[in-house]
Amino acid sequence: MMTVKDFETAARRRLDPVHADFIAGGAADEITVRANEEAFRRLRLLPRVLRGSAERSLDITVLGGRARTPVLLSPTAFHKLCDGEGELATARAAAAAGAIMIVSMASTVAVEDIAEAIRGSGEDGAPAPLWFQLYLQPDLDFTRTLVRRATDAGCGALVVTVDSPVRGAHERDLRNGFLDLPDGLRCAHMAEPGEGGRVRQIAMSPEISWQHIDWLRGITSLPILLKGALHPEDALLAVRHGVDGLLLSNHGGRQLDTVPATIELLPEIHAAVAGRIPIVLDGGVRRGTDVVKALALGASAVGIGRPVMWALAEGGEKGVRRLLELLRDEVDQALALCGATGVRDLTPDLVRAPVWPDTAGYAVRPGGAVS
Ligand SMILES: Cc1cc2nc3c(=O)[nH]c(=O)nc-3n(C[C@H](O)[C@H](O)[C@H](O)COP(=O)(O)O)c2cc1C
Ligand SMILES: O=C(O)C(=O)c1ccccc1
Helix, strand or coil: CCCHHHHHHHHHHHCCHHHHHHHHCCCCCCHHHHHHHHHHHHCEECCCCCCCCCCCCCCEEECCEEECCCEEECCCCCHHHCCCCCHHHHHHHHHHHCCCEEECCCCCCCHHHHHHHHCCCCCCCCCCCEEEEECCCCCHHHHHHHHHHHHHCCCCCEEEECCCCCCCCCHHHHHHCCCCCCCCCCCHHHECCCCCCCECCCCCCCCCCHHHHHHHHHHCCCCEEEECCCCHHHHHHHHHCCCCEEEECCHHHCCCCCCCCHHHHHHHHHHHHCCCCCEEEECCCCCHHHHHHHHHCCCCEEEECHHHHHHHHHHHHHHHHHHHHHHHHHHHHHHHHCCCCCHHHCCHHHEECCCCCCCCCCCCCHHHCCC
């Protein structure tokens, strides 16, 4: 396994095709799924030379969380579809790599058990942080309980997904009839306590509004990241509502199809928040050079979704370890070739974009410069 692509190919061979489609698929025509990767490919790196970059560090600190790599694990549902150990395997691999892992609300292992599995396993006895992803539920008492569970388990931040007032139209799943988890698997956070307890469905609720963010702000002192706000006006509103960070994400093209690639939106969002809160970006990150481009354009870290699922399917905990290691090596090599010693040296002038409008008819503006 030398590249992320190798994991994708290997996972396809191992997974039930219905599950492979669930992972790879997106909404409707999957235009945004493809756009995320294509947009990274269109950008070009313009390196500096002779800057003496022998000593390099990939360490980052974001929202008080320290990690040994700028690549974090975006929240993805149902890891037990890929490996019997599910999220326990993923979390062990993330801890070994010093990577931040965002536990999905739709995980097949409970956050308490995930936290327990990595306790004391980091290099200095402290693994990189776990964050918890939340779909705000109209049942606020239930939501409050989940927030408390994540907090008590030691999670360092809450990631609130706001791009899902309704579920995206996953046409592959509809055609395949993949509507529910196989027997024996369940969403650990949605089960009522006790054997044979009722398992709730995660509600995607169109009634969720900024008032709910204010409510959440009032019940927790954990940092809150908003995941899935794409419009610069919403980024500004996030700052005004006391949100601590943005996870700039189009859900890997799984919600509204035809939204822009996240890397194309980054300069605009970066300009809008003007350094007041950190931005993490996900969507289409497959190479170390993608990571470097996103960091250069203002992201504090990047997330990966599908690659983690593929690596888990290919080789369980070991697979995810290898994935994180290879991405780390690629980022390190790209840093060296850019004449950078760390994330701080990555600046927007290192990224060049076509100046002509792309086929969608809008211009890419690296660094937020108005063209
Ligand atoms: C199989 C799968 C499950 C996902 N589950 C969740 C989820 O439970 N919550 C969430 O906020 N995002 C979820 N996402 C979106 C990811 O967090 C992330 O935004 C996206 O996968 C990033 O794009 P990438 O797959 O191109 O790296 C999921 C994505 C995939 C592929
Ligand atoms: O598939 C997804 O992208 C996703 O976010 C999700 C949410 C809840 C359950 C399963 C998947």
